[in-house]
Amino acid sequence: MKVKLIALDLDGTTLNSKNQLTERTRQALILAAGQGAEIVPVTGRCFKSLPPELLALDCIRHVIVSNGAEIRNAQNGEILYNHYIEPSGVQEIRQLLHKKELMVEVYVKGSAYMEHAFYEKVERSQISYRNRDYVLATRVPVRGVLQLLDVHRTRIEKVAVYFEAGSAASRIKEELAEVRHACVTSSGHNNMELIAQNCSKARTLEVLCRMLGISLAEVMAAGDSQNDLEMLEAAGVSVAMGNGDDNVKACADYIALTNDCDGLAEAISLFIE
Missing domain, CATH: 3.30.1240.10 (Hypothetical Protein, Haloacid Dehalogenase-like Hydrolase; Chain: A; domain 2)
Structure with missing residues (x-):
């Protein structure tokens, strides 16, 4: 199966413990995009809390923020979908x-x-x-x-x-x-x-996939915490970080190195052709 979309948690996953995007991980994302994969941060952060160095990557077109409350255009912040608390x-x-x-x-x-x-x-x-x-x-x-x-x-x-x-x-x-x-x-x-009720990273990721004409079976998702569980369970390929919660590791197809050892870059090199 070819991975067409990589759904990335940020804190504890894409970013190291100093909240940095390492050069190795940055290059891995660029390489994956060059192979045709959509790169989509799926985070608990709000839009204005996203790392500027991540948004500076031309390969990132969409972001899912606030645990699924919004899908935004990564470059101009336009809200493409929302699911707010009633x-x-x-x-x-x-x-x-x-x-x-x-x-x-x-x-x-x-x-x-x-x-x-x-x-x-x-x-x-x-x-x-x-x-x-x-x-x-x-x-x-x-x-x-x-x-x-x-x-x-x-x-x-x-x-x-x-x-x-x-x-x-x-x-x-x-x-x-x-x-x-x-x-x-x-x-x-x-x-x-x-x-919001019935809101999660997984459900909003499914909305974005429909927009892009991609099935969840063609998604690789990576995360480390409880709010990533549904997303990992829904994705065709699930990656838990070595620093992740035990229940997250238990549901994953692959356990990568920690976020301080470029575990995400390692996983991308394994699953992206």
Whole structure:
């Protein structure tokens, strides 16, 4: 089977632990595109948080962002498809998180917003469970972040809640699991993410494949976290990173080297003719 599309998770997969696109991985993507494969980042990041060096690659025409909430034109940001949280779900999330002292991020209109007080704590290196440089480069600090849920209730891409793994705050996972009008997933041990019902990387990837006339059987997907599981299960070829979660590795056709050892480039060299 010829791979016609490579669906790439970013953090923990395409990017190394320093959030960098290595030269070896960049060259592997260019080579795969030269062999006729569509290169599609499929990420939990919002559009404006995508690495500029990735968007600079001419071979990337489409991106799937916010865990499947949008398909965008990679070059001009045009929204080609969206699946936002229903207002009833947004209200349910709003009520659940109201008056809780948690680091909450609201994804809307292509940006990720967080409470100004938490942004300052990250800036002062007072929070160890977030990558300081990444947060400062990609998050927009606001006062009253939950108010964005009221103002933009029909356009909420994602709501993310961060906490120190194993802390008392991590118990919010149990409450979030009870939300009825949104889907709960995760991209790491220190967060929970809420997206629209019936939304996932896999389902939005299927939409894009229909647009491009490609079957899921002709897709190679690579990932490392819980929010990649459905995508890997749907793809014709599934690659788990060596640094990935055990349940992700268990469902994959191939386990690559870690993201710090150019595991993605290794996998591309094996599966792309």
